[in-house]
Amino acid sequence: MIIKTKQAILASEITDPLIFKERRKIIKAMMATLVAGTGIASSLADTDNSIWSGLPKGEFSNDSLMPTPAEIVKNYTNYYEFTFNKKDATKLAQSLPTDPWSVEISGEVETPGNYYLEDILRQQTLQEYIYRFRCVEAWSMVVPWVGFSLGSLLKKAKPLSTANFVKFTSVYRPEVMPNQLNKKMLDWPYVEGLRMDEAMHPLTILAVGMYGDTMPKQNGAPLRLVVPWKYGFKNIKAIVKIELLKRPPTTTWNKFAPLEYGFYANINPAVAHPRWSQSSERQLGSGLFTPRRETEIFNGYGEQVASLYNNMDLRHFF
C-alpha cells in the first residue's frame, strides 16, 4: 500500500550491514548501561530495519526532544472502537484491514474525490516531525511521526472561500471493532474537526508512520491526524473522510460530554478539566523518580499558534 521510497545513498556511504549491526549492538549495549532501567534501550531496537530513515525534518520538528521509547507508544493507546483498555488495544487493532485504503475529500472544495492512499502519498513529500503529544488524561510522550502537511493535501482539492471548518471521519468497521458493533459509549464512527486556519497551519500533519516505520494499527494506521497543540483525542485515527464545511462539525467527545471536552481542546494548564487538573503531565518513559512535567500552554507550540486565538477567551472556548 504505502510506497516504500528509500533515498538514494552513495555506495561509498553504505556500511557493510554486518559491521553496521555489530556497531549498533555495541552502541545499544553502551546506551543500555547508561540509561539502565528507564526502558529507553528497548526503543533503539526498533530503528534497525526502518523503512523511512533519514527523512527530511518538518518545519517545526524539534530534534532536541528525546522520543519516547517506541515500545511504550505502541502499547499505550486509547482506541475506544476496540476496547476501553489501553493494553488490549494493541492486540485487537491488528484485525483492522488497512490495505487497500481510500480517503474521500469532499464538501466545500472545487475538486471533490475519492483517492487511494498511495495516490495521495505520491503527491506529498513525507517528512519526519518530532512532536510532543499530550493526552487529556494528563500523560504525554514525544513521537517522531512520519507524515505530510494537511494543508498541502487540502490545497490540492482547492477549498472554496466558503470552507470554514474541516470534518474528519474515522473508519466504521463494526465487524472488527467490538464497541462499534455493540454501540458502546460514543456515537460511531468517531468524528473530529478543526477550524480551517488550524487545519492549514504548518504544524498540522497527517501521519502515515512513526519511528521511521509504517504506522502501527493501534496508533491509527494507515492515516491519522496529528495536531500537537491539541489534546490527544483531536488527533483522530484511521481517517476515511475529510470534508470541508461552512459550519463547525459535531465532534464525538464534545457530543458525549460537552462540558468536559470542548471543540477546541487546546492544551492549556490554566484551564482544568471539570474533574481533574491539567497543570502537569506524566511523561511516559520517564524514570520512577522523575517528577511530572509542568504542562505548557499550547503544549509548547504557543509561538506558532497562539495568534490563531487572539481575542478569544480560552476558558470559554476550551
Place this chain on the structure above:
Amino acid sequence: MLSRLNTLWSWVIIAGLLPLLWLIINTAFDNLGGNPIQALHIRLGDWSLRFLYLTLAITPLQKVTQWRGMADYRQMLGLYAFFYATLHLLVYLLVDHGLMWRVIGIDIVESSYIWFGILAYSIVFGLALTSSKWAKKRMGKNWKKFHRFIYIAAIAAIIHYFWQLKGNLAEPLFYSLIIFLLLGFRVLVWLKNRKFSQLMIPGSQKVLLAAEKKAVVSSKSNKLNVK
C-alpha cells in the same frame, strides 16, 4: 486453640502483605506497562479500597455465618486499608510529584475527585489512630459512633474512584455494587430492628392511650370546669 488462632493471625498478616510484594516484584521487573507510576499508584488505591470493603464485610459475614471470631480480624483488615491508602498517598506525593508542592497544590485544588480521596483518607487515618483496644476502652460509647464513619469513608472512596474515570465503567460499577450490598445489608438490619421495636409499640401504646384517655377526660372536665 490459641496456637490455631495465632497461625490464622499470621496468615491474615501475610495475606495482607502479598499485594505489596506482588507490586514490588512487578515494579522491579518493569511489568507495570507504559505508565508504571500511574499503575503503581492506582493499584495501591485499588488495594486500599478492597481492604476497606473486606473490613465492612466482616459484620454481615458474621451475622450470616454466626461465627463470632471474625471481629478480631476486622481491626487488621482496617489497618491494611489504612496501610495501602498511605502508600497510595505517598506514591502520589513522592514518586509522581517528587514533592513539588506548588504543582501538588494546584492539582488538588483543581481535581475534585481528590477531595473525596482526602476525605476518605482523613477518616481512615482517624480510625487507624483509634483502632487499639486501649483507645476503644478510653473512648467508651463514642468509639462505636466514631468508627461508624467508615461508611462515609467507603462512600467517599467510591466517589473518588468514579470521579477520576476516563472511560471504562465496568470495574467501578462492580465496586459500587459491592458497597451497595455491604451498606444495604446494614440498612436491612436497621429496618428489621426498627420494625421489631415498632411491633412492640402497639402493646405499650394501648397502655399509653388508656392512660391518656383518663387524662383527656380529666382535662376536658377541667376545661368544662373553667368555663
